[in-house]
Amino acid sequence: MRLAHKMAVESDRVRADCVEAMEFPHLVNRYGVRGVPRTVINDAAYADGALPEAALVEALQQALAPSSSEE
Amino acid sequence: MLLGDREREIVKGKLVDLAGPVRLVMFTQEIECEYCRDTRDMVQQVADLADQVTAEIYNFVTDKEKAEELGVDKIPAIAVIGAQDYGVRFYGIPGGYEFAALLEAISDVAAGDSGLAPETRQFLADLPEDVHLQVFTTPT
Numbered sequence: 001m002r003l004a005h006k007m008a009v010e011s012d013r014v015r016a017d018c019v020e021a022m023e024f025p026h027l028v029n030r031y032g033v034r035g036v037p038r039t040v041i042n043d044a045a046y047a048d049g050a051l052p053e054a055a056l057v058e059a060l061q062q063a064l065a066p067s068s069s070e071e
Numbered sequence: 072m073l074l075g076d077r078e079r080e081i082v083k084g085k086l087v088d089l090a091g092p093v094r095l096v097m098f099t100q101e102i103e104c105e106y107c108r109d110t111r112d113m114v115q116q117v118a119d120l121a122d123q124v125t126a127e128i129y130n131f132v133t134d135k136e137k138a139e140e141l142g143v144d145k146i147p148a149i150a151v152i153g154a155q156d157y158g159v160r161f162y163g164i165p166g167g168y169e170f171a172a173l174l175e176a177i178s179d180v181a182a183g184d185s186g187l188a189p190e191t192r193q194f195l196a197d198l199p200e201d202v203h204l205q206v207f208t209t210p211t
Contacts, residue, residue, distance in 0.1 A: 001169065001206050001208060002172055002175045002176070004206050005159045005172070005179060005180075006179055006186065006187055007185065007187070007191075007195060007202075007204065008157045008158040008159050008204070009179050009180060009183065009184070010185035010187055011195040011196070011198060011202075012157075013198045013202055014158060014195065014198070014201075014202045014203075014204065015142070015157075015159075015160070015201075015202075015203055015204070016158060016159060016203075016205075017160045017161070017162055017203075017204065017205045017206065018160065018161045018162065018163075018165065018172060018176075018206050018208060019162045019163060019205050019206065019208070020106075020161075020162060020164060020166075020169065020208060020209070020210060021163075021207045021208060022163070022209060022210070023106055023147075023163035024145065024162065027207070028207065031205070031207070033207045036207050036208050036209050037206050037207060037208050038206070039205070039206045039207075040204070040207070041202065041203075041204060042202060042203050043203070053187065053188055053191055054188075054191075057190075057191050057194050060194070060202065061194070064198070064199060064200060064202070
């Protein structure tokens with residue numbers, strides 16, 4: 001969790017929510033959360049598990065690549 | 072939800088040397104759900120224990136403009152705000168491990184420094200679009 005919040009502190013373009021899964025079952029359904037932690041990136045991509053910094057960066061790169069290449 | 076003596080000591084120890092002031096902006100509603108009440112209690116207790124931390128409690132229904140300003144769309148919610156609003160939020164009560172995450176977030180926001188690796192900072196500086204991260208957790 002801390003990593004996502006750190007990214008928000010680092011960049012004005014990043015905001016990071018810590019969401020307590022049991023209190024928001026509709027979001028758990030929407031994002032197919034079956035295990036935690038699950039990180040949802042821009043409502044569209046997912047990264048599961050407590051990722052080290054480089055792995056989360058990689059997940060972000062993959063999640064953002066399609067939309068940026070379409071422009 | 073009351074913090075025990077041990078938790079209070081941990082909070083004091085972690086938040087005693089904050090680099091700057093932090094506001095915990097919490098949203099609840101008039102008829103509070105159980106978690107809303109517990110979250111409000113937690114936020115107020117943390118603020119009471121740390122000189123640099125203040126708690127602001129808003130009503131999600133009647134303070135709609137404030138909620139919209141901070142992008143808060145569900146409750147209970149806590150926005151952790153330092154010299155600026157970095158977009159750090161907690162939805163649901165930050166209990167268990169997430170309580171530690173709250174203390175860490177307060178510390179990072181106070182410093183205004185992520186402490187991330189240089190290559191991560193560079194990647195974030197070059198982001199082509201806005202990024203919204205939602206990390207789902209459980210309190211255990």
